[in-house]
Amino acid sequence: MPTTLTTAQADDLRRAIETAERRSRLRFGVYLGPPVGSRRHFAEKLHAALGDEAADSVVVFVDVHGRALEIVTGETARRRLPDGSCRLVGMSMATAFSAGDLIGGLLYGVTALADHAVARR
Template identity: 35%
Template sequence: MATGEAFSAEQLERLNRALDQAQKHSGIPFTVRVGALRGDVRLAAERILSTLVDNPDRDPAVLIVVSPGQCFVHVATTPAARKRVSNPAAGLAALTMTSSFSLGDLVGGLLTGLRQLGEAAGPAAAAVGTRSSTTDSHATHH
């Protein structure tokens, strides 16, 4: 998919289905943002992530930021989510996504990355002491 080209309705449906499945499996809300970021892209990802939850220490959330034009992929997790999605697991998912992106498969890479991250977090029932969030997962393209 070319930079700046919008996702098709079918692609958005597939992405939203994958987001829902990852959240239902893990109990952690996942969000995907595709588009250019201004300034330090890692700081921008952390700022976006901080707007997704009320209390990052208590509320788990995972954000996947992809900026094709800047050749950037970042998986950001709140401290609460980091207890279940380790940095190595997030790095492996980012590497897998990057491999798909390099072949021109943006949606396929995101779908695989979401599946990996959801599985890394484990089942929601196994997450003793975590509370379920009502944050809606959604894919966006900017």
């Protein structure tokens, strides 16, 4: 499976993130690449780097080669995206990734996380 996105795929992902943010009023970030150190700790560091916006943010970390996926939510975002919702979305994303569909899994994940957040607003 490719580990980078084409320009068209990156544009599609950017549009999906913008739509998710507008609908849910949360901030979304997606990181593709290997972690530095443990994957969970690295994903949490990415999230913390958002500073003042971290509470309302969701970071999706994907290490394609390491077959790792982490979804980190801020304090405010977690009230609308509990662990169970993130776990369900993550399982569907992992299924798409295992079938070789990186962009499909990412687009689904961002959209589904926003849908869950909107439903709990």
